[in-house]
Amino acid sequence: MGLTLRSVGRGAAADEKSGPRADLSVALAGNPNVGKSTVFNALTGLRQHTGNWSGKTVVTARGYYDYNGRTVAVTDIPGAYSMRAGSAEEEAARDYIAFGGADLTVVVCDAGALERNLNLALQILELTPNVILAVNLMDEAKKRGISVDTGGLSRALGVPVIPMAARRGRGVEELRAAIDGFEPRPFAYTVRYGESLEHAAAGLELTLENVLDGRLGARYAALRLLENDPKTLESVNSHLGFDLAAHPRVSPALDRARAELADAGVRDVPGLLISGLYSAAASVRARCVTGGSGYGEGQLKLDRFLTRRSTGIPVMLLLLALIFFITVKGANAPSDWLYALFERIGALLSRGLSALGLPGPVHDALIFGVWRVLSYVVSVMLPPMAIFFPMFTLLEDLGYLPRVAFNLDSGFRKAGACGKQCLTMAMGFGCNAAGVVGCRIIDSKRERLIAVLTNSLVPCNGRFPILIALITMFLVTGSGLGSSLLASLALTAFILLGVGMTLLISRILSRTVLKGQASSPTLELPPFRRPKIGEVVVRSLFDRTLFVLGRAAAVAAPAGLLIWLAANLRVGDTTALAAVTGALDPVGRFLGLDGVILTAFILGLPANETVIPIIIMAYAASGSFQGYENLDSLRALLTQNGWTAVTAVCTAVFTVLHWPCTTTLLTVKKETGSLKWTALAALIPTLAGAILCALIARIF
Amino acid sequence: MASNLAGLGVSSGAIVGDITAFGELRRRLMDLGFTPGAAVRCLFAAPSGDPRAYMIRDSVIALRGSDASLVTLAG
Incomplete structure (x- = not known):
C-alpha cells in the first residue's frame, strides 16, 4: 500500500537539493522485487514501506547515513528490468544512473534469479564501471538449493560483489564498508555482441x-x-x-x-543486444551459480491451489471475509474500552475547564465539540485499523497480492483495463491517495487513467469504520459469534460492491472517454516469502496506523470545533448547520439519506473519518441526546431521527461511492495534471452512488 | 508440439524460438528473458484459463494468451 509520510505527504518526490550535504552519492538500482527497499532501509535506517510486489517503489526515495566520518546519500531508484526505458519508472531509473551524477551505483540482485538480474547489471556496467553488486536474498536461495559463488562472480564481472540477506541484516555492514572503500574503476566487464x-x-x-x-x-x-x-x-x-x-x-x-x-545482414539490433546480454548473463550464471531452479514443488503446489478454477476465487473471498471477521470481532471490545477511557479523561478535562472559570459556551465547544469528535475518531478508528493493517501487510509481505491480480486479470481484461489495476485497488483499501500514486506501476497511459479515476470506488481505511459501525448498528445486531460472522460477510459484500463498480466503470470508461485496445501487461509473481511477524506489526502500526490516525485527528479536532459552533450558535431562530441541513434535506431524502447525512459527507471532504461524529453532533444539537457511550445509544439517537435499515444501507452505499477526500483529489490533480480528470474522479463515484442510493430508496 | 507459447500446456516445457511481437511488447518480453533459445515452462493458469504463469530464467512471469501467442517455440 505504500502508505507512508513520504508517499502521500509533501515529500512525495525526493528533492535533490534538500537534506544534508553528502560526501558520497550512491544510487540503488535493481529489478523489481529483489528487496531493494529493504537494503535501502537497512543502509539508511529510514523508514520506508517495502512490499512484496513488482514495481513497488513509485517515488524516488533518498536517505543518508554516516560511515567512517563521511556522509553517504543513498537514492532508491525505481525497480527496472532494463536500462532501455519502457515504463516511466524504467525511464526514471535509467536517467538517474546515466545522468544523475551518482558516484557509485549499487545493483541489488536476487540470488535466486541471478540470470535475469545480471541482464540489468550488465546494462548498467555499460553505462558506468563504478558498480557494486549486492546479491540479496542469499538465505532464501540457499533454502531452495541454490548457492552463489560471490567471489567468482566478482572475478567474472570485475566489480565488488557483496552477499546479503538484508531482511536479516546480513551483509549490510559489508556493503557499507565496500561503498566506503570503493575506488573508481577505469573499466569493467564488457558484453560482446558478435x-x-x-x-x-x-x-x-x-x-x-x-x-x-x-x-x-x-x-x-x-x-x-x-x-x-x-x-x-x-x-x-x-x-x-x-x-x-x-x-x-x-x-x-x-x-x-x-x-x-x-x-x-544484421536487421534487428535491439534483439541482438538483448540476446547478447542474456547469453553473457547465462554464461556468468553457469560459472558462478550451482543448484537448480529457484521455484520448488511446494511453491508450485501452493500457487496452483491459490489460482485453480475450483479454489482460487473462493480462497480469495474467504481470506477477505476472514480478515474482516477478525477485524470486526476484535475491534469491538477495545473500541468500547477506549471510548470509556476518553469519557473519563473528558470528565476530568471538563472539571478542569470549569475550575479555570471558562464561560459555558467555550467549555461546551471544547468538550462537546473538539474532545467528543476526537475521542470518537480515535476509539472507533484505531482498533479496526490496528487489526486490519497488520493482517493486510502480512498478506502483502507473503506475496499473495500479485496472485490476486493474476486471478482477477481476466475480469480487468474484459473491462479493457490492466490486471495491475488490482494492485492499485488493493493500495486503495489503505488510502486512495496512495492508490492513485501507485497507479504509476501501470505502463499504458490509458489504463493508468482508468485506474486513477476508479481508485476511490474501493473504501479506504477512513471509511471502513463507518461501514462497520453502520452494519453492526442496523444490519446485523447482537454480539455473538454468528453476528460477527454475518457482519463480516456484510462488510465483504460492500467491498465487493466497490470492486464490482470498479470493473463496471472501468469497462464504461474504456468504451467511452478512454477508448483503446487493452495493453499487454507482464506481471511477475515473486516467490512466497515468510513474513517477519514482529516487523510487520511494528511497521504497519507506525508507518500506517498511527500516521493515518494522526492525519484524521488533525482534521477532526478543528472540524469538531467548527461543527459544534455551526450546530449551536443561533442565528435568528435557527443555527447555521440547521439551515444547511434543512436546505439539503430534499436532496438527501431523494437519495434515501437526509439533509444531515448529506451535509456530513460534504463536511467530511477533508477526512471521511469525521462523517459519523458530524451526524451525531447535528442530531444531538436539535434533540435530547446526552452522550454516546456505546453503539446502542448511538442507534437510539439515529432511530429517533428517523433512521431505518434502508437509511443505513443507503448511507453505507454512499460511504463506498461518493467524492474522494481532498488529499485524494489533490493527488489526482498532481498525477494527471488535469482539472478535467480530477473533476471526473469526483463525479464518477458520486454519480454511481447517487444512482444506486436513489434506486435502493425507491425499491424499498 | 505447440508452435507458440499460448499453446504450451500446463506443466510442459519448451525452448523459445522467436519473438514475433513488435515494439514495446517485444522489448518487454525480451527484457524478461524470453529470448531465442531460452528454456520456458508453463506452470499454472488463472481460474479463467488466461493469463498463464511461465517459468523463465528462474522467475515466474504471467502473460495473457494474446501476448504468449507472439512467442514462437523452437523445434
Missing part, C-alpha cells in the same frame, strides 16, 4: 570518443545510436544538449556503421 555488431560499433566509438570528450561512455553511446530507440536517444540528447545522431562528425560515421550492419 563480430558484425562489434566491428560496426568500433568505428563509431572512435568518432564518439572525440565528440563526447568523457561526458558519456563512447561504447554506450555507440550502442544506443545503433539500437536507435527514440526514448533513450531523447534522454541522451537532452543530457548532452545537442542531437547526437545529427552531429556533423557523428552523422556520417553512424551512416557508415549502419551500412556495414546492413551489408552483414
Whole structure:
C-alpha cells in the first residue's frame, strides 16, 4: 500500500537539493522485487514501506547515513528490468544512473534469479564501471538449493560483489564498508555482441570518443545510436544538449556503421543486444551459480491451489471475509474500552475547564465539540485499523497480492483495463491517495487513467469504520459469534460492491472517454516469502496506523470545533448547520439519506473519518441526546431521527461511492495534471452512488 | 508440439524460438528473458484459463494468451 509520510505527504518526490550535504552519492538500482527497499532501509535506517510486489517503489526515495566520518546519500531508484526505458519508472531509473551524477551505483540482485538480474547489471556496467553488486536474498536461495559463488562472480564481472540477506541484516555492514572503500574503476566487464555488431560499433566509438570528450561512455553511446530507440536517444540528447545522431562528425560515421550492419545482414539490433546480454548473463550464471531452479514443488503446489478454477476465487473471498471477521470481532471490545477511557479523561478535562472559570459556551465547544469528535475518531478508528493493517501487510509481505491480480486479470481484461489495476485497488483499501500514486506501476497511459479515476470506488481505511459501525448498528445486531460472522460477510459484500463498480466503470470508461485496445501487461509473481511477524506489526502500526490516525485527528479536532459552533450558535431562530441541513434535506431524502447525512459527507471532504461524529453532533444539537457511550445509544439517537435499515444501507452505499477526500483529489490533480480528470474522479463515484442510493430508496 | 507459447500446456516445457511481437511488447518480453533459445515452462493458469504463469530464467512471469501467442517455440 505504500502508505507512508513520504508517499502521500509533501515529500512525495525526493528533492535533490534538500537534506544534508553528502560526501558520497550512491544510487540503488535493481529489478523489481529483489528487496531493494529493504537494503535501502537497512543502509539508511529510514523508514520506508517495502512490499512484496513488482514495481513497488513509485517515488524516488533518498536517505543518508554516516560511515567512517563521511556522509553517504543513498537514492532508491525505481525497480527496472532494463536500462532501455519502457515504463516511466524504467525511464526514471535509467536517467538517474546515466545522468544523475551518482558516484557509485549499487545493483541489488536476487540470488535466486541471478540470470535475469545480471541482464540489468550488465546494462548498467555499460553505462558506468563504478558498480557494486549486492546479491540479496542469499538465505532464501540457499533454502531452495541454490548457492552463489560471490567471489567468482566478482572475478567474472570485475566489480565488488557483496552477499546479503538484508531482511536479516546480513551483509549490510559489508556493503557499507565496500561503498566506503570503493575506488573508481577505469573499466569493467564488457558484453560482446558478435563480430558484425562489434566491428560496426568500433568505428563509431572512435568518432564518439572525440565528440563526447568523457561526458558519456563512447561504447554506450555507440550502442544506443545503433539500437536507435527514440526514448533513450531523447534522454541522451537532452543530457548532452545537442542531437547526437545529427552531429556533423557523428552523422556520417553512424551512416557508415549502419551500412556495414546492413551489408552483414544484421536487421534487428535491439534483439541482438538483448540476446547478447542474456547469453553473457547465462554464461556468468553457469560459472558462478550451482543448484537448480529457484521455484520448488511446494511453491508450485501452493500457487496452483491459490489460482485453480475450483479454489482460487473462493480462497480469495474467504481470506477477505476472514480478515474482516477478525477485524470486526476484535475491534469491538477495545473500541468500547477506549471510548470509556476518553469519557473519563473528558470528565476530568471538563472539571478542569470549569475550575479555570471558562464561560459555558467555550467549555461546551471544547468538550462537546473538539474532545467528543476526537475521542470518537480515535476509539472507533484505531482498533479496526490496528487489526486490519497488520493482517493486510502480512498478506502483502507473503506475496499473495500479485496472485490476486493474476486471478482477477481476466475480469480487468474484459473491462479493457490492466490486471495491475488490482494492485492499485488493493493500495486503495489503505488510502486512495496512495492508490492513485501507485497507479504509476501501470505502463499504458490509458489504463493508468482508468485506474486513477476508479481508485476511490474501493473504501479506504477512513471509511471502513463507518461501514462497520453502520452494519453492526442496523444490519446485523447482537454480539455473538454468528453476528460477527454475518457482519463480516456484510462488510465483504460492500467491498465487493466497490470492486464490482470498479470493473463496471472501468469497462464504461474504456468504451467511452478512454477508448483503446487493452495493453499487454507482464506481471511477475515473486516467490512466497515468510513474513517477519514482529516487523510487520511494528511497521504497519507506525508507518500506517498511527500516521493515518494522526492525519484524521488533525482534521477532526478543528472540524469538531467548527461543527459544534455551526450546530449551536443561533442565528435568528435557527443555527447555521440547521439551515444547511434543512436546505439539503430534499436532496438527501431523494437519495434515501437526509439533509444531515448529506451535509456530513460534504463536511467530511477533508477526512471521511469525521462523517459519523458530524451526524451525531447535528442530531444531538436539535434533540435530547446526552452522550454516546456505546453503539446502542448511538442507534437510539439515529432511530429517533428517523433512521431505518434502508437509511443505513443507503448511507453505507454512499460511504463506498461518493467524492474522494481532498488529499485524494489533490493527488489526482498532481498525477494527471488535469482539472478535467480530477473533476471526473469526483463525479464518477458520486454519480454511481447517487444512482444506486436513489434506486435502493425507491425499491424499498 | 505447440508452435507458440499460448499453446504450451500446463506443466510442459519448451525452448523459445522467436519473438514475433513488435515494439514495446517485444522489448518487454525480451527484457524478461524470453529470448531465442531460452528454456520456458508453463506452470499454472488463472481460474479463467488466461493469463498463464511461465517459468523463465528462474522467475515466474504471467502473460495473457494474446501476448504468449507472439512467442514462437523452437523445434
